[in-house]
Amino acid sequence: MDRADSTAAARLFSARFCAEGVSVSRGGARIVSNISITLEPGDVVILRGPNGSGKTTLLRAFAGLLRIDDGAIRVESAHGSSVSAPVDEPSASLIYCGPQNAAKAALTVDENLRFWAALYDAPEGALETARTAFRLEGYADRLAGALSTGLFRRLGLSRLVLARRPIWFVDEPTASLDASSSETFARYVEDHRAAGGVAVIATHDAFDIAGARKLRLAEEQAA
Amino acid sequence: MDRADSTAAARLFSARFCAEGVSVSRGGARIVSNISITLEPGDVVILRGPNGSGKTTLLRAFAGLLRIDDGAIRVESAHGSSVSAPVDEPSASLIYCGPQNAAKAALTVDENLRFWAALYDAPEGALETARTAFRLEGYADRLAGALSTGLFRRLGLSRLVLARRPIWFVDEPTASLDASSSETFARYVEDHRAAGGVAVIATHDAFDIAGARKLRLAEEQAA
Amino acid sequence: MPSLYEFANPVLFERWARPAIPWLAGATALMIFAGLYYALFNSPADYQQGDSVRIMYVHVPAAWMALFCYSVIAISSAVGFIWKHPLADVAAKEAAPIGAGFTFLALFTGSLWGKPMWGAWWAWDARLTSVLILFFLYLGYMAIWRAFDDKARAARLAAILAIVGFVNIPIIKFSVDWWNSLHQPASVFRAGGPSIHPSMLPPLFLMAGAYMSFFGAALLQSMRNELSARRQARLERTDVKAASTLVEQ
Amino acid sequence: MRGLRAIIARDVTLAFRAGGGSLPAVAFFAVITVLFALAAGPDLTLMSKIAAPIIWTGALFATQISLDQIYRADREDGSLDVIVTTSGELALTAAAKAAAHWLSTGLPLILATPVLAILLNLESEAYLPLLLSLLIGTPGLSLIGSFAAALTVALPRANLLISIIVSPLYIPILIFGAGAAAAGAAGAPQYAANLSLLGAATLFTAVIAPIASAAALRSNMD
Amino acid sequence: MRGLRAIIARDVTLAFRAGGGSLPAVAFFAVITVLFALAAGPDLTLMSKIAAPIIWTGALFATQISLDQIYRADREDGSLDVIVTTSGELALTAAAKAAAHWLSTGLPLILATPVLAILLNLESEAYLPLLLSLLIGTPGLSLIGSFAAALTVALPRANLLISIIVSPLYIPILIFGAGAAAAGAAGAPQYAANLSLLGAATLFTAVIAPIASAAALRSNMD
């Protein structure tokens, strides 16, 4: 999406994300506990923390992809009305982009994009926009399985473009991207926040967004 | 492996790696062409380049895991005698650590380590060393499939410890590692070079090793 | 009056289950003894089958229990799934091995009986196969419980399977009527009253009663074991790893 | 609707592409049938007696062998997250996945049946009942199977568990299906009854299985 | 040696763990047999006639269904790189992979045969020839199968191709194996001849298949 485009979309995005006292367990062990956070339109959070601290766990729980033990998760329109609570019924205003890329190796780049476009009910031109946003034009007919690691990651990230959802949870987006692609992604996040979008980005990289809140997941000091 | 240990191993490692005019194709298209490089004992190369420029391709070719179109690859003992040419007969002095981690999700961390130890014919204590080198002690009986991305990567990298081979080709080692684990890895590479080892490390991260050569694969190889 | 939920809460459960177990065990012993006495010495040999008919007193109640235990599992699963009641999940889980045991007993004794009656240990008719399949259903149900470390998830998934699998019970029950079969149709629990010789009924019902109270005793005991094992596991887990929290940087 | 159609189209494409996931099951079954005929020797009447049961078993087989892939592949590459979070009604999505599975296993099997039936020396009056029973019954198999797949999606490799779970649930369809095929071939009066019971079983499954699959998928999110 | 033993141990562990890779093939086959017998109805003499061919077909089936996994799983998670680069002699490694496959499919099938044979009403004098023929023949199936797996390891999902490649190669073993089982049951004189031809076929395979697999694996590196 070029910049003018997405800024024009500012009126679309006005969702607030709100988690209160969220605790999540995995394999019977408590991984994160009592997490509260409120994200107003335009808020971007960069989430850090050592390996195994629960970043992925938390993002998946926020996106309604993991059952929470305690607490509440709400997505509200900025006017205060509750749009939906993601647990059990993942909300149509959220998107989670995990470390896997949700693309099929046996389909071409374009076939993958078209499949997502249908699922996210993206409009006509979105495919083109997604292709250019992450510079995949040259690979339209390439099998996704024959892409390099970073190109495959770019394909995965292009879901963000197709989905056009206000609330993003993105997990290690830049893990195998080259410098210029990371840059592209960062600009794309800035456009998203300018349009009133919300994003939580888990990363280990030097990746940064001006004005983003920095949060850290760390093991509780043993009480 | 703690530092004293590996420095003591210095006499072991004295292999030289030599590639001359190497060209590699994939899916019918030439990806890298006419690459020549010689690595003396103690040389570390940090290989960079945009996504799709052929870093992975090159490392796999060096490690004898990909057929080369042209050129020659030799591993020599430092005294000049040719130990082996990796194509068709991958050399016992090389190890390639790719973006996948070669670990089985359905086996525990320790079972994976023990399997590698057998393949690399590692001595008794090596298992313990590998566990501590990448701080996996707490996870010995955890199924590898239930590790976080970064912990899984650490498990994958611990092959380097078990294999104790002089020539390393490591592909995006730090991609999902937290800062302290990247640090651990860097120290580990330094020990390796101090012991006379050779390493080529492809990365997009800010990762660096003092005194390492920096090489760059420039072209993005579009379809 | 306590609500159903309170009645089934683990502490209360312990309070009434513990004393109930010896009574049930005693009843089992008595009825087994009486039933076997009747079955072996005080009931007529069949005019066709001779003494091998006596396998019936072991076989038939076991087959009934196989169906009954599965129904217990399905009902407690539904309660556990809908009202999220942990005791119901535990009851379903612990009823499964017992039910599988009865199913195996029915298969085994039926097979023993089949050799003199039909000339083969096994025949491919719907009744026999569907009991075999019921055995698979039990195995699948137990396998789901075993496959997941996370007990809450295992409970939900096992419950879904048990409820869906319940549709098979009527099919097993009525397969003899619907499908070509060597096996005889129901002669006790059937429309129009029992059609077997009245003197065979007392030992049959005594054995059925014995199986029933055995089921009760075994179920309560293994539920108690499971509950205390879970308490233990919970106690042990707290000191494993601290959960993470968010801090602003 | 657009999403559901896309899911079906994609799954069928994947099945047929590059040796795919579920189409091979039919080829597989055909090969096994030929080899079985070879192993059983040249007794044609024997063959013709077991032709219909063999083909019905083949339907079970072709369905079962590919179940594992219905959700697991999507889960492993992250697509399942996308599918779950974009589906308006998860039960409908589950139904679409089952439909795609039928299109790439049940349907090819039905298309292959006339050829296999010739190889197995099926009597000519048995063709129609067999095909009809397959047409009515196999969608039920895919529906039940995809439920089992949803139940076990989180387990690393669950083939064993799936086959244990699925076999009891297949029984009604198998009994009525094979029964209809046999009765139809013999001109027996139970033919119609068996067919309508088969239809009822499949319809019932079509209602229950997607709901149960959706519940299982939700419980399996992690 | 240490590496080869580790490969066998790991593959067998994986097969048996969590519903594993190839063990289920046997369970799968058992379930299919049960369902087939149910579909075929209660004719016991018919059953006893086809019991041995069914079990031999089951051996092919159990072998074939799990071939796909022999190398592909290792390739996808990167283990194949490790195995290839550490193996002194790749043909020996290929033989070890085939041995592991046999231990987790052929052997369990042989162990399950007595039970399945009871269910299928096999005549008592047919047990020994059947078991003997399986014991001699199934290693050949695993060896041939692992060659086909090596040949197709680079293809995304190659089940179809594998079954096409493998079925003609299986024919000799199937003919001598099923032939030996039948002749032995009937007390026919061809019994010994069939068994020794079967043994010869398996031995020949044991020499050729690992070498061919190694060559195929090398050509498939990328």
Ligand code: HEM
């Ligand atoms: C492995 C083989 C067998 C299995 C799995 C089996 C299974 C069953 C089942 C499930 C029932 C309960 C029926 C109901 O409540 O409606 C039952 C009852 C019965 N079975 Fe079997 N059976 C087997 C062999 C036999 C044999 C060989 C005989 C004797 C010829 C036999 C005689 C009976 C009788 C008399 C009943 C009581 C029927 C009634 O009064 O309701 N069964 N069996």
Ligand SMILES: Nc1ncnc2c1ncn2[C@@H]1O[C@H](COP(=O)(O)OP(=O)(O)OP(=O)(O)O)[C@@H](O)[C@H]1O
């Ligand atoms: N399926 C699972 N079953 C059991 N435990 C799990 C599972 N997945 C993750 N865990 C554990 O939960 C903890 C948190 O994992 P998570 O993936 O959320 O960490 P993370 O912060 O994303 O780490 P990374 O930086 O390595 O990605 C880890 O200890 C991990 O081993």
Ligand SMILES: Nc1ncnc2c1ncn2[C@@H]1O[C@H](COP(=O)(O)OP(=O)(O)OP(=O)(O)O)[C@@H](O)[C@H]1O
């Ligand atoms: N199996 C394959 N078949 C055909 N082309 C391939 C295959 N694998 C990779 N390629 C292509 O080869 C080129 C180089 O890929 P390679 O993986 O070596 O890049 P890379 O430098 O490692 O990139 P990255 O930084 O993204 O990991 C890319 O254009 C890629 O699409």
Ligand SMILES: [Mg+2]
């Ligand atoms: Mg993570």
Ligand SMILES: [Mg+2]
């Ligand atoms: Mg790369």
